[in-house]
Structure formats: structure tokens, C-alpha cells
Amino acid sequence: MYYSKLFGKTNKSVPHDADSANARLLVQGGFINQLMSGVYTYLPLGLRVLKNVQQIVREEMNAIDGQEILMPALHPKENYIKTDRWEAMDDILFKLTGAGDKELALSSTGEEIVTPLVKQLVTSYKDFPVAVYQIQDKFRNEPRAKSGLLRGREFSMKDLYSFHLTEEDFDAYYDRSKEAYSKIFQRCGLDAKLVEADGGIFSKYSHEYQVFTESGEDLVFHCSCGFAQNKEIAEVKEGDACPNCKDGKISVDKAIEVGNIFPLKTKFTTAFNFKLQGKDGKMTEIIMGCYGIGPSRVMGSIVEVHHDENGIKWPESVAPFKVHIVPVKWADEVQQKLAVEIYGKLEEAGIEVLMDDRDKGPGEKFKDADLLGMPYRVTVGRGAADGVVELRPRATGEIEELSVDDLLKKLV
């Protein structure tokens, strides 16, 4: 992609309500554009990142036998009446009235839709376990939307639901989901900690994945032994002896919740009377779990963790482009020719490249490259006549002079 053609450029003005690094850097870099509080348009660069995150999530959900579906965003009120959540979720559900005075809610979660769906379609014990997921835009009538992509009114969500005949089968799947979640965050460049959280009335604990960062809204009480609880359930305070290993001391850190898994057990299957005859002929209650990750929040969290004072440092796995070619002087024929040649060879090798083809000074171009944060900057400058360029990984900032052949060997 030639930068001059790209829709959505860098801009220097700090958004007036940018209360976090991701809000500021993603808007300044031209990744997203705010329509209203907590509601953003994804511009081409930002949509590329979002899709990369979604694809990583998709692959790991497929790997644990999740089947992708897409449920509607319009939900009928009657389903929430069955689960007693029409009033209970009043503070966050967007409600509306459709033709024929039909009362509706906008999708904020999926239990009310997926439970009767699976009940209708899976009628034999032979077809269990079942795991279905969707990647869908969700809505939350958030009174205090803030922190860019971290707490929005409209956001991307992956929600998987699993259904089981036995506790053992559920437990085994719940453990598999933990492994999948670890892989997802690892692949996205996030060091996410598994944290115990409130389990509701049917389970002792649910689990959250928390990324430690100063900009986080959550508090996690944890010990080096692995013990970690969120502030809602923790009965320890900073400096206490760890109730798990007894040796360690409890630390407290701010964190962003990037995912959660929840043993719903029979909460929703009972509400929809979802049971069936097991192998032994007895009626069996179906046991259910739900597993959420917000790809847009993950995108925001990546920026919170991977940035410096000059801009974003995208991990390669989610970067909109792997390589950013910056010819020092685009008008210089030798530089332009070499830059175009490298661009062509990289694209041919299947590598996505952004080319800064603007007639601007190198200072402005380097600044923009730092702000945009592609993993590798290739500078084509005075060495071009000798076929020599500079490679600079955004993560380290260490510049290396290379011939084009050696550059290609490194990047391809």
C-alpha cells in the first residue's frame, strides 16, 4: 500500500477526550476515528489490526472444536424474560421497539439466543459436546464509555458457548479453553494472567485474563506462586502472606481484563428447560460454559502495553503491515527506484508493505513511522546508489545496514 493513497493519515492533534495511550495513538495514527463517545470507525489501518486479532482468535477457537456461527444482534425480549435478565441488565442493554411494537434488545451477550438454538438443533446425547462461537459486534449502553477501545458502547466480541452432558466433560473443556486463551494472548503479544473471579451462584470461581498495565481499571491481588484474584473476591490485601503457597507475599497491580471464561453450569439451560435423555435413558441437565474475548479491547490493550513516547510498537502477528519502507527522498530517482524494487520483491514474497511515497522531509517520515509502529522500518537513503539500505526493528530501534539481498533474507 502506498501511503499517499491510504484513507486515514497520521494527524498531530491530540483528541480532546483521549484519556489513554490507545485512544491517543490509534486516533493520531489514523487507525480509528471517533464518531461519538465509545463509538469508533475502524479506518483501513485499524481494520487490518482488528481482523488480524480476530483471525488469531478464530484459529484457536477452531482448534478446540469451536464451530463458527453468526447470531443476530436484534434479540427478542421474551428470551430475556425466561432468564430474568430483561430488568436485571437494564443498565447496559440497549432496548428498542420494532415494527408491531415488538420489544427488542441489542446483543450485549449471547446466552439468551444460543441456549434455545442449541436446544432446538442438538437433540441426541450422541451429538455432545457442542461448542459454537461467533465474532460479532456487541453493544453496551455504557454511561461512562472511556479509554478508547477498552470500554466502548459498540465493540467486537468473540463469544463461545459449550454444552456438555457431564461435569467431567465440562471440566475437561474448560481446561482446554484455558490453553486456547493462553495461546491467543501469547500470539497477540500480551502477557495475560489467569485470575480467579466471582463464579456466580453455580460455581466457586470464574476466570479472567488480566494484562498488567498502569492504565488498567481492574485491580489484581497476586503472588509469584500463581495465585491471583480480582478485587471483587480477594480476601487479602497488599503485603499479606499468600493464602495459597504461604511463603509469598501478595502484590497488587492494575490490569485490563482481556478475556473471561465462566462456568455457567445449568443457569441458562434450566431457564430454557434444556435437558435430554442420556445414554442411560435418564433425563440429563445440560451443563454450559461461556468464553469471551473482545478483539477490539485486545487491540487497545496491545497498544497500552506496546508503545513508547513516539508511538505504537505492533507485534508482528497483528501489525497492519510487517514492513514500512521510508525513502529519505522520494523525489530522488535512485532511492525511489530501489524502494519500489524492494516493495515489489517483498509483496511478491507475500509480505505486506507500507510505502511512504510522500514528498516530505525524513524527520516527518521517521516520526510517522514511529507513530504507526510497523515492526520493521526499511530506510532507503544515501546508500541506495550502492544498493545498501537500513533495517530498523521498531521494538529495538537498532539500525543495521544491509544489502538488498541480505534484507530480503532477513524479512522473508
Place this chain on the structure above:
Amino acid sequence: MYYSKLFGKTNKSVPHDADSANARLLVQGGFINQLMSGVYTYLPLGLRVLKNVQQIVREEMNAIDGQEILMPALHPKENYIKTDRWEAMDDILFKLTGAGDKELALSSTGEEIVTPLVKQLVTSYKDFPVAVYQIQDKFRNEPRAKSGLLRGREFSMKDLYSFHLTEEDFDAYYDRSKEAYSKIFQRCGLDAKLVEADGGIFSKYSHEYQVFTESGEDLVFHCSCGFAQNKEIAEVKEGDACPNCKDGKISVDKAIEVGNIFPLKTKFTTAFNFKLQGKDGKMTEIIMGCYGIGPSRVMGSIVEVHHDENGIKWPESVAPFKVHIVPVKWADEVQQKLAVEIYGKLEEAGIEVLMDDRDKGPGEKFKDADLLGMPYRVTVGRGAADGVVELRPRATGEIEELSVDDLLKKLV
């Protein structure tokens, strides 16, 4: 994919409100599931088709320099006040009230969002023309949702918007969009006719793409010379002399509108006061076009056109799987072994295969294969011992006996 594991199986019961072939066959085949009138869940098979259609649309939009973005579904009322459409669209806009008593509409179209967005981000004449698009779920408070995926309350939509400095540049892009649209429908197996439609106050005509089929709701008046107008603007009737070629006679046919392109000209850019200084220093009004295709409606239309009394006949370009392997007797070791071998070889070659691994009779399996409509059925039966199978294209129904090697040559 092994069919026994698939979420969403075939079912024989005709949906009570299935008023069209696509509603009946897509529900019976387990492609979609109705949540309420005009609102469907895409099950794994159906989501595969929808994504295939979306990807074809995406490729052709990229080919005409469209850049993909994703705008929000939540739209603020004030943008509609500027275009005088808050009241005017009252019959189809879903309206809701968010936190802080903020009045909102659900996305039904995108002009109110994209016009101020492009105005904000593209501030120099050098950056024109601009073409951006999104593939987004749209909402329409349809009082009479019907015909399965043809007229829904929630549906997939691709909307592209182009912005130009001159009429000439707009006209050239409008013509390019026509070529892109022709390619899209051709690739989806649809023979779509370019039909003149009402152009509003700024243009004589807009254009629709109409697929002739008995289940269509629209009427098209057309001649073999290429003349075609929809019923809203046609001043001819059946049997009239064609006003274009004078020789031909006007025919009338029912049709489904699968896409439309509209020269909006300055309708929305004026509303948002979007003008800028051109190369000559004069203030220039920006000229705009919009270009819509509904991937979900395209999916429904494909079924309307490509089906027989036994089921769907997916064109290969959008089929959820290219090949459906049907072992006559799954319990027969020789048959199962050969079926698994073919499955593995096809998947290795990158071909998507559905395997009917159920212990059912061949009659039921063949019936299901016809209903599901994959382009190629491979039957593994008595010939398995000699390494011979049957290949049956769904489109022709003509059975051919082949060795496995010859089968692979044909399919890979």
C-alpha cells in the same frame, strides 16, 4: 468436516412461514435458523456461504481502489438532522435512546456517517478521488419481513461511497463500478441485468442489478436491445415498441434487486458542507456516489436461481464445501477406508470436503446431499474394493465412474 460433527443438520420439517425457496431450503439444509421474522442465525454451513459471497465482493471492491473500513452501527441523531432524514426515514430506521438520553439510530445506510468522516480526513484536492467501503450488518425496521434472506430486518450489506472533484471523474468511476458489479454477480453465478431506476433530484437515473426469477418482488420492463427500467420509472407496458431500439418489443419479468448504484452527486456533501479548494484555487463541491450490494440477499438469490425440487445447487464459487463424499455404507471397512483416503487427499490439495460419516441408508444420504447442494458428490460404494468411485456434479446429475487417481485429477 465430518457431517456427524457439524452443528446444524438437515431437517425435514418445512418452516411454517417459508414463503420462498431460499427460506425453505436454507432452513431445511441447516444453513440458517430463524430467530424471529426477518432475523436469522447463520449456522456453520450458511456462514461459509455468506463469507464466500462477502469475499468475492471484497475482492472486486479492492480491484476498483475501494478501501475497506468499518463504521459503527450506532448512529447519532444529529447527523440525520443535517440531511433531513431523521423523520423521512422514520418507517425503516430503528431508533433507540442511549445513556444520557442520547437519541440514536441503527445503521440502515451509511451516508450520514461516511460523508462527515471523509470531510474530516481528506482535506486536500490532491487526495481525490476517494472510495471507501464496509461490509457491515445493517438494520431495517421492516414491517413485512419476508422471503427468507431476501427481505430481512437484519442483513449483511456492502456499501461503498466514492467522492470526486469533477463530474467527469465521478462518471468514470461510476462506469468502473458497473464493471465490478457485473464481475461480482457473474462470479456468484447470477445473471444480473443492469436496470435504470429513479435517480432522485440530482440525477436522471440510478441503476439496479436485477436477477430475473419468478420469486422476485420487483418488475422489470426490458427489451433484448439492453433497455431495462424498473416499474417505478417505466413509461412503457408489456408489448410496447421499445423506446430505445424501436424494433424490439417490451417484455415484463419478475426480478430480485441484488445491487444498486446511485449518483448521489452533491445531495449529502452539501448537507455536510463538504467542499474544498481545488487545484485552480476555487472552492469545489464534492461529488459523491454510493454503491450497495447485500451479500445475504445475494446468498438468498443464488438459492432462488440455483435449485431444483430436491434442493440447492451451489455454484462452486460460493459453495460451503466443493465436494461431498457419501460412503454408501459407513460401517463397511473397505468403503470407509477409501472414503477417508480420498478425503485426506482432497483436503491436502486445499479442497474443502464434507464427509457423510453417518450410519444411515444411502437413500437418506443421497437425499441430504441433494438438499445441501455441494457441487460434486463422490459416492463410495461397491466399487470401493476395486478403487472405483462415482462422481456426480450436482448441476448435471450425470454420474461418472472413476478410479481415485482420475477423480483427483478432475477435482484438484
